[in-house]
Amino acid sequence: MTIQWLIASGTIVLVFFFLGLCIFVHELGHLLTALWRGLHVERFSIGFGRKIWGFKRRRVDFQISALPFGGYVALPQLDPADTPHDSGGNPLPPARPADRMITAAAGPLANIAFGFALATLVWWIGVYRPAPLAELVVDAVNPSAPEYAAGLRAGDRIVRINGRQIDSSWEKAAENIALSRGRVRLTVSRHGDRETIEYAPAPNPEVEGIGYPMFEVRTPVMVEWVKPGSPAAAAGLQHGDILLAVNGRALANYVDFMETVWSSGGQPLDIDYRRDRRRHTIPGLVPTADDSQGETIYLIGVKVGEPQHLVHLSPWWQFTNVLKTTGSTLASLFSRDSLVKPRHMSGPVGIVQMNYMMIRYKGLRQGLFFVVFVSFSLALINLLPIPVLDGGHILFAMVEALIRRPVPTRLAYALQMTFAVLIIGFMLYVTFFDIRRAGRYLFPSSAAAENAPAAESGEAEQTESEREDIRHAAEEHE
Secondary structure: OHHHHHHHHHHHHHHHHHHHHHHHHHHHHHHHHHHHOOOOOOEEEEEEEEEEEEEEEOOEEEEEEEEEEEEEEEOHHHOOOOOOEOOOOOEOOOOOHHHHHHHHHHHHHHHHHHHHHHHHHHHHHOEEEEOOOOOEEEEEEOOOOHHHHOOOOOOOEEEEEOOEEOOOOHHHHHHHHHOOOOOEEEEEEEOOEEEEEEEOOOOOHHHOOOOOOOEEEOOOEEEEEEOOOOHHHHHOOOOOOEEEEEOOEEOOOHHHHHHHHHOOOOOOEEEEEEEOOEEEEEEEEOOEEEOOOOOOEEEOOEEEEOOEEEEOOOHHHHHHHHHHHHHHHHHHHOOOOOOOOHHHOOOHHHHHHHHHHHHHHHOHHHHHHHHHHHHHHHHHHHOOOOOOOHHHHHHHHHHHHHHOOOOOHHHHHHHHHHHHHHHHHHHHHHHHHHHHHHHHHHOOOHHHHOOOOOOOOOOOOOOHHHHHHHHHHHHHHO
């Protein structure tokens, strides 16, 4: 328990360090550019709230504040809704539109530069990604799902989704289906013949009502780690072995395998696996009972998951991936034919949770890859031409440069206040759902760790979140 607590604590520290670093770099970009352009800088703060420690240099108050979540830089000449003045009430000369545009754009550009620097590190060390699949073999379809009504059946081989060839993992394919606008077209191969199955996605109640597929596909099950002295080690299982079947029944995914072992009751298991392209069988492998977590389950001493391969993604690929993902998400969000809603988006709480899960359960490589995504996303969001964001400051400065006079103070103030209220309200809205999602991971249902029966063809599939809950519960046992 102590080791688990130390790991969790260290992960939390890393999460807040990296996310805080993204915000720090953003504000540092504003600060350095404002000093370069001769703008008056009141304060540069790491964190918010009451000042804990600080000093003054070049007429700028540098400080560390009580709440260590990001930071800010006070630039009174950047605000179009007020007459600029310093903290003592002394008036300041208006800044030129060009200086305001450059200073406002410096924060997002600093995030982009930081993102590329970190992306270069990720490119060098590599990141683990699910092995791509050439086709998706359907293992189970929910009988009440629109996919089933359209004709999709267990055993079908999906080769195209919306006309595009399958060239990635099931996780990515499911994401593309969930973000689809309008009807989904699946090209399937059945008994050597091809046909197209078309349907309108229905809200999946297990995945917050988005159009996530209500069918399960077979994904390879790979041995990631073998516990020394365990039944699996004694039987000769090794890292990299692909598990194929248990007691003659083909496995659907790694959760299927874990649940089969957990609920085996200690009965001998015949396990088929593949190594070096050859099929092998372990007859009569006997699981051992484990009640260390207050319940009795059965284990063989392995950690399993989907096959992963180390890839070196170029910084440009990582940047364009953020552009594509952001674009498709926004397009789905504003489309009437999509089931993606604002409540499905993530705010600060959701970002912290996702980064924690990445680092804790997938390693530092995946965590850094996610931080790159956050840094690029922070830049793109701040460049949106919305008042109170950096893009809004740029827009006000551009209008002033075009009409050759400042935007009327009352109009600027009204726009700033209106959008400030809208953004704060939106953040509170998504944070509410973020906290609900976080609660599912902090206080998972007992069903995730109980001996659930193995899924059979035709039964409703488990969601990705449920599969992760079960995987994490298994890791705690191991």
